[in-house]
Amino acid sequence: MSSNTKQSGNSDEVELIIGNSNSNFSGVTSTMLQVLSEQQKLINLRVMGKHHLSDESLNISFWDVVKMCRKPLSDGRFRIFHARRVDEMIQALLLKYVFGAKIKMIFSSAAQRKRAGFTKWLTNRMDAVLAMCKASASYLHKAPDAIIYHGIKTDMYTPPENKEAAWQSLKLLPATAQQGKYGIAILGRVRKQKGVHLFVESCIKVLEKHPDYTAVVVGAFRSGDEELVESLKVKIEEAGLSHRIIFAGEQNFADIPNIFRSLSLVVALSDNEGFGLTILEAMSSGSAVLASEAGAWPEVVEEGEQGYVVPTKNLPAVVEKMDLLLSDPEKLVQMGISGRKRVLEHYTVEREANELIAFYRTLM
Missing domain, CATH: 3.40.50.2000 (Glycogen Phosphorylase B;)
Structure with a gap:
C-alpha cells in the first residue's frame, strides 16, 4: 500500500x-x-x-x-x-x-x-x-x-506494434467473412440508441470505395432489438456486403482489450451517454475514433487529431467523416498514436x- x-x-x-x-x-x-x-x-x-x-x-x-x-x-x-x-x-x-x-x-x-x-x-x-x-x-x-x-486502465488498453498484423491475428470473424487488411468496429449494446444503424448504413455507403476494410458490430442485443438487427442484415445482404459487415455478437469481457487494439477505427454514435469510456479505451489502444456529440466525447477528442466528432443522429455527417478517415490508412495510424498520448496525459x-x-x- x-x-x-x-x-x-x-x-x-x-x-x-x-x-x-x-x-x-x-x-x-x-x-x-x-x-x-x-x-x-x-x-x-x-x-x-x-x-x-x-x-x-x-x-x-x-x-x-x-x-x-x-x-x-x-x-x-x-x-x-x-x-x-x-x-x-x-x-x-x-x-x-x-x-x-x-x-x-x-x-x-x-x-x-x-x-x-x-x-x-x-x-x-x-x-x-x-x-x-x-x-x-x-x-x-x-x-x-x-x-x-x-x-481508464492504460495498462489494459494498449496499442499493438502493428495494427494490420493485430487485425489479421484476431480470431473474431466467421469463416465466411473477408478479414481484409484493417478492421473498424462499433462496440456495445446493439440498439438504435447506440447508433448501430448509423454505423451499418455508413459502412454500406463507403466500404465499396475502401476494399481493405472490414466492419464489425460487437455486442449483444435483446429481444426488443431483433427487428432492428434483422432489418440491418437485410440491407447488408442487399448491398452484397455480408462478408464485410459482420455482427460478431457479445464477446467475453476479457477479450475486449485485444479487440480494441486490433482496430484501426472505433466508431461510437450514441444519441446520449453518461460519460462514455469506449472512446477513451479505443484511443488508449491506438485506434482512431469517430464519435457523436454525446457524453464527454466532444471534450475528449481533438478534431482532426485523434479523429472526429459529428452531430448525433446525423447519417450524412457520419458518412462524410468515415469516408475521410478510411481514405488515409497512414493518417489513421497517426491519429491512434495521438490518441494514446492524449489518454496518457489526461485520462x-x-x-x-x-x-x-x-x-x-x-x-x-
Missing part, C-alpha cells in the same frame, strides 16, 4: 465507503470498479454491495456501516460515503440522519439529462457534488463542487483516483 495511504489516524480505519447498489453491470459499475482498483492503493475503503467485486473482502453491509460509523475516525475526521446513483444517495441519507452515521456524503454525476424534483432534493442534501465532465455539469441544477474526469485511472482522494481529504 502506498506511503500516502493514511495521512493521520489509525492506518487500519476505513475512511471511504463506496456505494454499489446495482446488480446489473452498467457503465457506472464499470467506471467505479476501474477507479476502485487504484483507490484501494491509496486509501482504506469498503464497498457497500458485493455486486461484480473481484475481491469480496472489500464488501461491507449496510448494518456494518451503521455500526462502524456511529463514531468518527479516531482523529475526529468523518468518513466519506461516495454515491453514484439515486438509491445510493438515499442510503447515505438514511445512514446519516436516521442512524447517526458520522459521514460526509458525495454524489458524482455523469448523466446528461435534467433531474427529477426528488433527485434534486437528494442532491441538495449531499455534502458535495462532483461532475464527470463539463457536459454532465451543465445538466446539474447547481454548479458542482468539482469536475473530475473519468480515466488515466491513476489520475482520476488521485484527484478523487485529494477531494475527499478536503471534506473529511
Whole structure:
C-alpha cells in the first residue's frame, strides 16, 4: 500500500465507503470498479454491495456501516460515503440522519439529462457534488463542487506494434467473412440508441470505395432489438456486403482489450451517454475514433487529431467523416498514436483516483 495511504489516524480505519447498489453491470459499475482498483492503493475503503467485486473482502453491509460509523475516525475526521446513483444517495441519507452515521456524503454525476424534483432534493442534501465532465455539469441544477474526469486502465488498453498484423491475428470473424487488411468496429449494446444503424448504413455507403476494410458490430442485443438487427442484415445482404459487415455478437469481457487494439477505427454514435469510456479505451489502444456529440466525447477528442466528432443522429455527417478517415490508412495510424498520448496525459485511472482522494481529504 502506498506511503500516502493514511495521512493521520489509525492506518487500519476505513475512511471511504463506496456505494454499489446495482446488480446489473452498467457503465457506472464499470467506471467505479476501474477507479476502485487504484483507490484501494491509496486509501482504506469498503464497498457497500458485493455486486461484480473481484475481491469480496472489500464488501461491507449496510448494518456494518451503521455500526462502524456511529463514531468518527479516531482523529475526529468523518468518513466519506461516495454515491453514484439515486438509491445510493438515499442510503447515505438514511445512514446519516436516521442512524447517526458520522459521514460526509458525495454524489458524482455523469448523466446528461435534467433531474427529477426528488433527485434534486437528494442532491441538495449531499455534502458535495462532483461532475464527470463539463457536459454532465451543465445538466446539474447547481454548479458542482468539482469536475473530475473519468480515466481508464492504460495498462489494459494498449496499442499493438502493428495494427494490420493485430487485425489479421484476431480470431473474431466467421469463416465466411473477408478479414481484409484493417478492421473498424462499433462496440456495445446493439440498439438504435447506440447508433448501430448509423454505423451499418455508413459502412454500406463507403466500404465499396475502401476494399481493405472490414466492419464489425460487437455486442449483444435483446429481444426488443431483433427487428432492428434483422432489418440491418437485410440491407447488408442487399448491398452484397455480408462478408464485410459482420455482427460478431457479445464477446467475453476479457477479450475486449485485444479487440480494441486490433482496430484501426472505433466508431461510437450514441444519441446520449453518461460519460462514455469506449472512446477513451479505443484511443488508449491506438485506434482512431469517430464519435457523436454525446457524453464527454466532444471534450475528449481533438478534431482532426485523434479523429472526429459529428452531430448525433446525423447519417450524412457520419458518412462524410468515415469516408475521410478510411481514405488515409497512414493518417489513421497517426491519429491512434495521438490518441494514446492524449489518454496518457489526461485520462488515466491513476489520475482520476488521485484527484478523487485529494477531494475527499478536503471534506473529511
